[in-house]
Amino acid sequence: xxxxxxxxxxxxxxxxxxxxxxxxxxxxxxxxxxxxxxxxxxxxxxxxxxxxxxxxxxxxxxxxxxxxxxxxxxxxxxxxxxxxxxxxxxxxxxxxxxxxxxxxxxxxxxxxxxxxxxxxxxxxxxxxxxxxxxxxxxxxxx
Numbered sequence: 001x002x003x004x005x006x007x008x009x010x011x012x013x014x015x016x017x018x019x020x021x022x023x024x025x026x027x028x029x030x031x032x033x034x035x036x037x038x039x040x041x042x043x044x045x046x047x048x049x050x051x052x053x054x055x056x057x058x059x060x061x062x063x064x065x066x067x068x069x070x071x072x073x074x075x076x077x078x079x080x081x082x083x084x085x086x087x088x089x090x091x092x093x094x095x096x097x098x099x100x101x102x103x104x105x106x107x108x109x110x111x112x113x114x115x116x117x118x119x120x121x122x123x124x125x126x127x128x129x130x131x132x133x134x135x136x137x138x139x140x141x142x
Contacts, residue, residue, distance in 0.1 A: 005030035005117075006099040008040065008048070016096040018110035018127045023098070025134070026119035030098075039090040042083055048097045051104035056082045059106060061094045114140055 005023055007030045010016045023030050033040075040048065049059045056079040061067065066089040072082065086092045098107050102116040111133050114121075125134035132141050 004101065006033060007031070008033050008035040008093070008095055008097040010034065010036055010095050013095060014128050015108055015110050019096045019098060019107040019113045022110060022113050022121070022125060022133070023117065025121050025123055025125050026117055027122055028117075028119055035093055035095065036090050039087060039093070042087050045083060045086060045093065048099070048104055051099075052097065052106050054106060055079075056086075059094050060086060061092050064091050066092055111140070111142060 005028055007016075007020055007023060009020055009032050011034065020030070020032070049056055052059070060072065060082060062073070066085065067073070070085060070089075072085060072092075077085075094106055094108065096107050096110075098105055098113050098116060100116045100118070102118055105112050105116050107113040110127065114133075121134045121138045121140070123134070123138070124132070124136045126132050135141055
């Protein structure tokens with residue numbers, strides 16, 4: 001039985017690529033949303049953040065240009081204002097968010113996706129940096 005899985009993906013991001021590879025390692029083909037090309041609506045973004053149990057500030061990327069230039073670290077910004085910046089500048093949306101029937105997670109580090117995948121890992125898996133995540137028997141190492 002295949003799972004309905006959705007990943008908000010940035011192919012330029014190693015964490016996002018590792019997360020996608022872990023999903024594919026279950027034999028499931030997720031719906032891949034390249035959120036920089038197709039950003040979520042404000043309602044979708046609010047839903048992702050709420051269901052993942054994060055605050056808006058925890059879901060915003062801090063090491064990217066608009067965060068610095070807009071001075072988004074200042075406490076006067078409301079969650080609603082920060083969400084508007086994330087919609088205007090999708091690079092501010094931290095990634096990858098993954099949605100499955102077991103929940104929603106911001107998968108940083110990428111192996112957090114294993115907490116919301118119901119299908120087992122089919123093969124051994126190492127991250128791009130060589131770190132082993134799944135052993136040859138399909139068991140989670142970390």
